Amino acid sequence: MPYLKKCTPENEPVDCRILTAALELFVERGYHNVSVHDVQKRANVSIGSIYNHFGGKEGIAKALYHHLINEFDELVQDVLAEASGARARCNLIIQRLFEYTETRRHIIAYMLHAKHREFMPEEPPLCSSSPFVALRDIVRQGMEDGEIRQGDPWVITSVLFGGAIRLVQLRLDGVIDAPLMTHYEELVEATWQGLGSA
Amino acid sequence: MPYLKKCTPENEPVDCRILTAALELFVERGYHNVSVHDVQKRANVSIGSIYNHFGGKEGIAKALYHHLINEFDELVQDVLAEASGARARCNLIIQRLFEYTETRRHIIAYMLHAKHREFMPEEPPLCSSSPFVALRDIVRQGMEDGEIRQGDPWVITSVLFGGAIRLVQLRLDGVIDAPLMTHYEELVEATWQGLGSA
DNA sequence: GTCTATACGCTGATAGAC
DNA sequence: GTCTATCAGCGTATAGAC
Incomplete structure (x- = not known):
């Protein structure tokens, strides 16, 4: 569920405000260029609260990380339910990825x-997380x-999603001006x- | 020229030792997890020397960055000289990229x-540097x-190199065990x- | 649970002898 | 040019009142 999406306003739960503020800052400046004080200010919370809820900066990062994996997992599971066949499923995943990139x-x-x-x-790498495993399963099934x-x-998975991933990165870096879905068909x-x- | 490659031994020029040491550390631990003192120790140099040569940690990073761009530029120029036709050139670039990843x-x-x-x-982004411009020119020419x-x-460039880039990343992350050239033909x-x- | 004030280590950077 | 010793500031984390 888009948990983080709902917590932008100030009257939302504390832990949620902390997460949204931290996510924004991490993305804007990069993790290492953000101090706990920065997060504290943007979230309108005290430092004490941050340490109470997450135990520190790295705790926030981990919470965001798991949150992110859950979201992507839901995305893949939704696609598995909505489409059948490897090709349709992979395309739908790319489409959703593009939509998420904008919204x-x-x-x-x-x-x-x-x-x-x-x-x-100490956290396991992204590509060993459950949504990525599911994704490779789709590909394997499609080959069978x-x-x-x-x-x-x-190799196959890299070619399949490599182009889409690059486009997302270029879009996030501001190199591509048009919304990504503009290029979906062509890609x-x-x-x-x-x-x-x- | 593989300038950095030659400087591993201890009796090499000071500035070169600093660069190799820093490059290793940056890659191993990440830029932010490396202190000037760490570089100093591994390079067997004093802190003063580092500040004399590069003006600080960021100066080292910039020097490495420009060095890297130069190397990639040479790679592309070599390919332009050795092969003709967009397809052959792109493939050769991928091949060289794979070889570099190993060596x-x-x-x-x-x-x-x-x-x-x-x-x-303040540094311009990688994809606006001259080798990347040359690379897109190859693609443009190929389309013509x-x-x-x-x-x-x-989009075309992303699809063309997206798969290769993903494979390089997976290889660097230790996910792929075999040397990348093993997968070249298939890719x-x-x-x-x-x-x-x- | 939330807050403020404070402690303390680390890091980037400088000064000045050689 | 190279070195050692030292500084100042920041950033994490804690203590303790409310």
């Missing part, structure tokens, strides 16, 4: 930009069913049909 | 992993010549032919 850019930016291992060394070209799962076709002149 | 992983890691804007806000599918340059074919079942 909830902070979460996506935190997912893609943050080098989580750098400040949460003959919907997707045979090959090493990592999907180029990925499935190949880059050879049509 | 000189630190540079590649610094290029892909580091969030340079986070600690060098009918070698590459028509479309938005950003290139999947990218150009598309992911539909062959």
Whole structure:
């Protein structure tokens, strides 16, 4: 559930205000350029509250991290329910990713930009989390069913989503001006049909 | 030229020792988790020398950044000289990228992993640097010549190199065990032919 | 649970001898 | 140019009142 989305106003629960403020700041300036005091100010909370709720800066980062994984997990599960067939499912995931990038850019930016291992060394890497495992399962199934070209799962998955991920990064970096969905059709076709002149 | 490569031994020039030490540390722990003292120790130099040569930690980061851009620029220029045609050139760039990832992983890691804007806000972004411009020119030319599918340059370029970049990242993160060149043929074919079942 | 004030370590940076 | 010793500031974390 878009928990963080609802907590922007000031009269929301404390822990929620802290998370939204921290997420914004982390994305704007980068984790290391944000102090607990910064978060405290933007969230209109005292430092004590932050340590009470999350035990410190890294605690906030971890909470955001798990939150993020949950959100992406829901996205994948929704797609599994709504579409069938590997190709349709992968395309729908890309579409949702593009939509999220426009409507909830902070979460996506935190997912893609943050080098989580750098400040949460003990957390398992993103690509071993459940939504990413589910995603690779979709690809594997698609290969079995003959919907997707045979090959090493990592390679195929990289080609499948590599283009979309790059576009999201370029969009987040302000290099691409148009909303990502503008390029959806073209991306999907180029990925499935190949880059050879049509 | 692989300037940094040659400076590992202790009897090399001071500025070079500083750069190699810093590069290693930045990649291992992340820029923000490395102090000037750490660099000083590993390079067997005094702090004073570091400030004399580079003016501080950020100065080192900038020097590495420009060094990196130069190296990548040479790579692209070499490819332009060695191969002709957009497709052959792009493939060769990917091949060289894969080789570099194995033989000189630190540079590649610094290029892909580091969030340079986070600690060098005033430096222009990587994708506006000359090698990346040259790279997009190759793609543009390829579209004109009918070698590459028509479309938005950003989208096409993302699809073209997105898969390779993802693979490099996965390799650097230790997710992929085999040397990247193992997957080169498969990647290139999947990218150009598309992911539909062959 | 929330707040303020405070302690303390680390880090980037400088001064000045050699 | 290189070094050592030292400083000042910031940022995390805690103590203790309310």
